[in-house]
Amino acid sequence: MTAPPPSPSSIPPPTAIAAALGKRVFGQPEAVREVSVALAKKLANLRVGNILLVGSSGSGKTTLMRAVEELLASDPALALRSTVVRIHANVLGEEAQSGGAGERVLLRLLDRAREQLGPEAPVERMVAQASHGLVFIDEVDKIRSRAGDEVQVSGLRAQEALLTLIENEAVPLRLPEWAGGGTVAVDSSRLLFVCAGAFEGLYESVFRRVVQGAGEQSLKKTTVTETGRILEEVSFSLREWLRSEDLFEYGITPQFLSRFDAVVVLDPLGEAELFKIFAESADSALRQSRAYFASQGIKLEMTEPAARRLATEAARQPRLGARALKEVFRRVIRPYEFDPQHAPGLADGRLRIEVADVERGLAGGRDDAATSSGGWGV
Ligand SMILES: Nc1ncnc2c1ncn2[C@@H]1O[C@H](COP(=O)(O)OP(=O)(O)OP(=O)(O)O)[C@@H](O)[C@H]1O
Ligand SMILES: [Mg+2]
Numbered sequence: 001m002t003a004p005p006p007s008p009s010s011i012p013p014p015t016a017i018a019a020a021l022g023k024r025v026f027g028q029p030e031a032v033r034e035v036s037v038a039l040a041k042k043l044a045n046l047r048v049g050n051i052l053l054v055g056s057s058g059s060g061k062t063t064l065m066r067a068v069e070e071l072l073a074s075d076p077a078l079a080l081r082s083t084v085v086r087i088h089a090n091v092l093g094e095e096a097q098s099g100g101a102g103e104r105v106l107l108r109l110l111d112r113a114r115e116q117l118g119p120e121a122p123v124e125r126m127v128a129q130a131s132h133g134l135v136f137i138d139e140v141d142k143i144r145s146r147a148g149d150e151v152q153v154s155g156l157r158a159q160e161a162l163l164t165l166i167e168n169e170a171v172p173l174r175l176p177e178w179a180g181g182g183t184v185a186v187d188s189s190r191l192l193f194v195c196a197g198a199f200e201g202l203y204e205s206v207f208r209r210v211v212q213g214a215g216e217q218s219l220k221k222t223t224v225t226e227t228g229r230i231l232e233e234v235s236f237s238l239r240e241w242l243r244s245e246d247l248f249e250y251g252i253t254p255q256f257l258s259r260f261d262a263v264v265v266l267d268p269l270g271e272a273e274l275f276k277i278f279a280e281s282a283d284s285a286l287r288q289s290r291a292y293f294a295s296q297g298i299k300l301e302m303t304e305p306a307a308r309r310l311a312t313e314a315a316r317q318p319r320l321g322a323r324a325l326k327e328v329f330r331r332v333i334r335p336y337e338f339d340p341q342h343a344p345g346l347a348d349g350r351l352r353i354e355v356a357d358v359e360r361g362l363a364g365g366r367d368d369a370a371t372s373s374g375g376w377g378v
Helices: 014-021 029-043 061-073 076-081 089-097 101-117 123-131 153-165 202-214 244-250 271-280 285-295 304-315 323-337 355-363
Strands: 050-054 084-088 134-138 171-174 183-186 192-197 220-224 230-234 260-265 299-302 350-353
Touching: 014 029, 014 061, 029 050, 029 061, 029 076, 029 192, 029 260, 061 076, 061 084, 061 134, 061 192, 084 089, 084 101, 089 101, 089 134, 089 153, 101 123, 101 153, 101 171, 123 183, 202 244, 271 285, 271 304, 271 323, 285 299, 285 323, 299 304, 304 323, 304 355, 323 350, 323 355
Parallel strands: 050 192, 050 260, 084 134, 134 192, 299 350
Antiparallel strands: 171 183, 220 230
16 A cells, blocks of 8 residues: 655655655766755754765756755745755855855845745744755855865865854854844754765866775776676776765865765766756756747657767766757757758658757767758758
8 A cells, every 4th residue: 555645734755855856856866865865854853964965067966956946945834844045155255255154154044034934024033944944055166175285265264154054053143134133143053054066176086096096906897797708897986986085185174074974976977867868857958949949830859769869979978967968969959940940851840850860960060060051961
């Protein structure tokens, strides 16, 4: 027998949260699970350990944060249980110069609490609501305390400012004018921080450390095939080898890192996930293009093999993650965009992109496809 679905006022179990997030975030099971459990605890008003997400560019970090925001926003009862804000770490770096980064986070939460509770709500209630919010700090790698041997003062200060918020029971907050001014002490020990960053260059530096330390031999995996052949391959995954020292080296201070209970390394996206993102995600390049062609009175279709071919091509640019899909798709679709009414292959108001069309677009190169004759093979 299956359990009845949770009523809107009850706290959904992590599995239900993960299922909802999974509609937006494809792949990344570990990050989704970790965030789902944290959110279930948060919604139950329990203490939760902070989470640091490490994942290459375009792997879904911001998408995951947005998915949580949307999930909370979709149910007023859930939204009221946790005020959520998403802040770009660069902003904190700038604020940190004037010593106001911690306050900035609290003020954002307070603004959000006011939006949720309405301007007539008592200020104490807004402060209480803000003080157990959920804080997403995106691009946290931009507040590194050093880059190589060079100290980055603004990054260091921003980390220090966040430290004063995490696990602190009396943070002074100067209230804005609308809240009557004055200073109150905020218990911020119940805030949940989920920070994410791409940590550009981390993969390479960890790889170097491992190879220099134990030699490439340590990365060789030996498997025996069914026919008894011995296969040796070098495989390296950041998740397996990442140590705290690597993040210290990158410029995340030991004090700051120690405030995170979990460091989750996201997976590089494979062809299967890229295909799903391209075919199904709400903001996929294909969907956007369909909307454009629809506005021109044309129904754009793409065969599954054509979409898979595109995902295969995108997977060849792992540094861009899912963003590679946009770049690759653009090469294919661009020749059709200028004069869609006279596009070759257009029949009955339908334009169907097949594998051969993808191949032609890819062969046409990045910019040739934009010229009038390029991309059509004429
Ligand atoms: N795992 C994923 N599931 C669904 N969509 C994804 C995923 N990863 C990336 N995307 C898509 O790719 C684009 C970029 O993703 P996102 O902004 O989440 O990357 P990011 O990890 O935050 O990268 P960056 O470090 O560069 O900020 C978005 O349009 C998103 O829809
Ligand atoms: Mg991002």
